Amino acid sequence: MTGAVHEDCEVRFKPDDKTVLVACGTSLAAAAARAGVFIALPCGGRGTCGKCRVRLLEGQVSEITDAERDALSEEELAAGFRLACRTLVLGPATAEVPQASRALDRKEISLLQTRRFQLEPAVRNCVVKVDQASLEDQRSDLDRLRAALGQEFALPCSLWALRRLPAAIRASGRATRVTASNSRIVHVTPASEPDGVYGAAVDLGTTTVVGYLFDLEEGRYLASAASYNPQVRHGADVISRINHAISNSHGLGELHEEAVGVVNDVITQAAAQAKLNVEDIFEVVLVGNTCMHHLFLGIDPRHLGQSPYVASVRELVNVEARDLGLTVHPSANVVVLPVIAGFVGADTVGLILASELTDRDYSALAIDIGTNGEVALWNGQDLLVASCAAGPAFEGAQIKQGTRAIPGAIERVEVRDGDLLVHTIGDLPAVGICGSGLFDAVAVLLELGALDAMGRFSDGKGLSEKIAARMSGEGPERRVTLADAQATAEGSPVVLTQGDVRQVQLAKGAVRAAVELLLAEAGLRAEELGEVLLAGAFGNYVNPHSILRFGLLPRAVPEERVHGVGNAAGAGAALALLSVSERRRAEAIADRARHVELFTSTQFQEVFADAMLFV
């Protein structure tokens, strides 16, 4: 059989149950990418690494290749296993993609795996053969290139591309690769040069910054990297950043450079992991709260911090990378997703987009737990949003041994045999405690009676011996040892202090108050919520029971309706990177959202005081 059949074939992927129509002759790997199922291709799809094994359940595909006989055992072949990169679809087919073959190693943006979307990146790419000039054909280089390009590339040509044009079209073979982005030709290069078209999705948080890299031709996830935002040296929350911008003549410049610098860092780190050249990154989609959004663009944020708290720019912004100093391709388009209000940012837009909050026919709540907490409430008709100053506690900052959700972070705490049992990310020696670990620890300590409703540690009386033995110190120095010295990376115990609990109380009180007030504004009761989505870079594991015991949500919310969705803001940025339709949806979300101002609400302080309690 040959690949010359050109009808469309329907391919289904299990257990995702995603289907896609592709031209017959397409590889299973490419079909999967188009269906939004990301298969690992460490060897670049050359059939040499054997990592992309999938199991063909039914359907017509190409014959088993030598590469597959080398990579797979007789038993595997007999069970239907194939290499996705070597297997061509020749008719309707169904394949199962094992977890081990999946590329998406960050649970953080796991929403991308379950979310249907059309792969249609804004960056386009094609290879054409340009006629040679002659005395009979003295058309300019660009005129000859344009004649070879289709109508969809009839776009202005950037200076960068113009300068590379003469050499590129004269390279041996004369096949020329042309890349277009944001309605301009931005790159021209000989097709013989190794090259790719990559994109980055970035979540620029007040405390944590994460970058995700994708292959835009295949829609394939490649790598990610995270870093703390260096702006934290000016203060933990957005208000302190705004104050720094106002009170120092170079403050705005500094904050802008730090924002750009950390975005460059995470992109560079991720590119190094994926072994790709940052100059081959042709688009960056960024989300962040409104303050981060303004600082990244170099726009004075002072008006965000003063009544009436308005953003200077709400709409989606396209900027060229070199105008910001990003080290990706100089003509790369940097898309900053729209914000909603002064304290409800593009991160919330990303969350709503990725979670499809507004596609539900029931009421649902989405919370982005960052240093700036942002809450979106969908009542089946209207989209209400609000924000609160949660502080950085859930991201591990201002917590004595807090950390981001890195390997070794305590992400889970439970009670086993009357004692605490802690789990770390990657089952490594403990290095600190991350957001989800804090939720669990506080919930467990409350249930054990080691912590009271006011947030005070008990004196140990009435507690089990093992728990009491973990408690030490007095007053603000009182603490619970979560991991003792032998179980940690540094050889000193990981503890949760009374001061840590106070930080956590402030953070949870702010979020809880925002939730209460937004429900009141919508005239909804907590038990009417069909779903509550918890997003944030605070950790990938979320225990709904802990969340409710901890009191981040009203107790009336049924436990089974609470779901962690990881870094949904980042997933939203990735969706807008991979699909221009999703980008337009992000704009529609920002347009329709109605902002509820809590800062000036007289009720807020009142509700906040109650919300800080663990009741």
Next chain:
Amino acid sequence: MTGAVHEDCEVRFKPDDKTVLVACGTSLAAAAARAGVFIALPCGGRGTCGKCRVRLLEGQVSEITDAERDALSEEELAAGFRLACRTLVLGPATAEVPQASRALDRKEISLLQTRRFQLEPAVRNCVVKVDQASLEDQRSDLDRLRAALGQEFALPCSLWALRRLPAAIRASGRATRVTASNSRIVHVTPASEPDGVYGAAVDLGTTTVVGYLFDLEEGRYLASAASYNPQVRHGADVISRINHAISNSHGLGELHEEAVGVVNDVITQAAAQAKLNVEDIFEVVLVGNTCMHHLFLGIDPRHLGQSPYVASVRELVNVEARDLGLTVHPSANVVVLPVIAGFVGADTVGLILASELTDRDYSALAIDIGTNGEVALWNGQDLLVASCAAGPAFEGAQIKQGTRAIPGAIERVEVRDGDLLVHTIGDLPAVGICGSGLFDAVAVLLELGALDAMGRFSDGKGLSEKIAARMSGEGPERRVTLADAQATAEGSPVVLTQGDVRQVQLAKGAVRAAVELLLAEAGLRAEELGEVLLAGAFGNYVNPHSILRFGLLPRAVPEERVHGVGNAAGAGAALALLSVSERRRAEAIADRARHVELFTSTQFQEVFADAMLFV
């Protein structure tokens, strides 16, 4: 009478005989600008300097103001003189604009004064009042600005403008000036700040660079400045520039920086004269030959110098100023007019545009005499273009005492009382000889018999005593004194040497050969030419008799059909700056022109040898 009448009034300006329809209530100065008649307004149209006096011949206008009574005498008022800036049109009117009131002091671009065009700059400007934000109106700054702006300003907002937006709309009075260029909002500023919208037209020649500044709101000419191209240190002609780019690793970078540097220089000089801030220049339109065009953009010119001699880019290019390093407004649009072929550049397009060559119903020839000579022939139907390497002699370079057409340059030579009589620009002590002076000097010396048909100086026999006394030296050192030591600025005589004549012969031979071959290609005889236009930065005065005697044109061309049009390329750039319709016409000209390749013509060398002779 008040200005509340809103019908259109027809205003006619004499002696130009240009008419324009303007809203009643428009000032005569503004009406004149719209008609393409440039009136000097040194005080900015405030009625304080009295320089804009015009004579009302007939029509309905506003009453005489106090400012006019102060500025004009009783007799002047009785004779109908008014200040154009103070006089409002209230019905059909005719006014005469004396030469002294005209702003266009550069005869070089005098084509602009006779050429009809519609003032419609690409840069637009408006002042709006932006609503203040409140807790009830939390729309972003940009959303409120957009609501205040009309539909024609529904454009993307540049990063530069975004960064200035928050402060601009909050300035006292809240009136905000918005400037748009090339389909983007590029500047936002408080309307209270002194500000203007200016543009520059630049002719980037191989040897000479000239910049002209205009007020884009009024279409008013402001100032100009010229400089030698610093690239001359790498060689006089485009071939030596191309060689420098090829043979030095940093050659292209150097040439690019020099091109950008000299454009910055002439713009800065002209802006200083006009007392305006270069950052208020929002558009630059540039013409130049194809090599200068490529070097200015930083595009490798090597393929221009190799068969088949093709340009890399032919089409009109828009680039942002900061991407080139121009010191005008960083978001200013830099328009590089289209070229036609590898050696027929945007300067020729400018010449054809400004001279309306292709609007004639008879055959006409236009010659741009630069270091690279470019010739356009219109036969009433087709537009043929060709180029030749003339060398820089006509711009004063490689001539012992050659100079650009600067004050003190000998621009005219005639015979009076059996001796030479020279005229300098501005009647100043002579500083050297410019292009038109060379034409005259050679023609006069040929007529006197001091120079023979082969271009050799005579030994003085048979010449008048006065002429013979001016000749000295032997062989290549033989020379004629044009201005003796007392009549020069430096106290040493200005002479024309045998070597100078040789340079002039090479230059005129190349141009003449191109003219002959182009006529042959079109099947036209010289006497059939209805008009010959001579353009170039070589001097503003052109003596058709000298041109014909000198042999730049075939003798069969009737003398009265030869016209100097000054720097028509620069005038073309200015037209494209002042009018987007003219810009589109420039593109149409480049599209329709048919290039005739002379480099590879076997006839060229043959014709060239003959064309060097003064017969």
